[in-house]
Amino acid sequence: MAELLREYDTTLDTKHRITVRNVKSLYKNYHVRVYGDGRILMEPRVLVHPKFVSKRTLRMMDQAMENFAKGVRSEPINTDEMRKIADALPD
Numbered sequence: 001m002a003e004l005l006r007e008y009d010t011t012l013d014t015k016h017r018i019t020v021r022n023v024k025s026l027y028k029n030y031h032v033r034v035y036g037d038g039r040i041l042m043e044p045r046v047l048v049h050p051k052f053v054s055k056r057t058l059r060m061m062d063q064a065m066e067n068f069a070k071g072v073r074s075e076p077i078n079t080d081e082m083r084k085i086a087d088a089l090p091d
Contacts, residue, residue, distance in 0.1 A: 010018050018040075027044035034040050050058075067073065 006022070008021065010021075012018060020042075025044070027046070029045040029047055030042040031045050032040065032042050
């Protein structure tokens with residue numbers, strides 16, 4: 001488990017933002033999750049430069065977009081059943 005480096009209280013500013021103070025982080029991008037009980041979870045994200053994405057993956061993405069533009073796609077998925085299951089799960 002990672003070592004706790006800093007712990008402090010903060011307040012939302014007038015634009016509902018928080019400031020992460022004095023952090024010399026390796027990351028510039030974060031994925032944020034806001035929970036109904038007020039918790040906010042920030043996880044670092046590493047964005048990949050396109051030149052580091054494999055050629056095969058880029059070809060597959062291009063093909064997928066061409067298919068989408070041509071109307072070649074699967075039927076819409078009915079998510080009602082999954083929504084009922086998810087809504088029944090405890091928080």
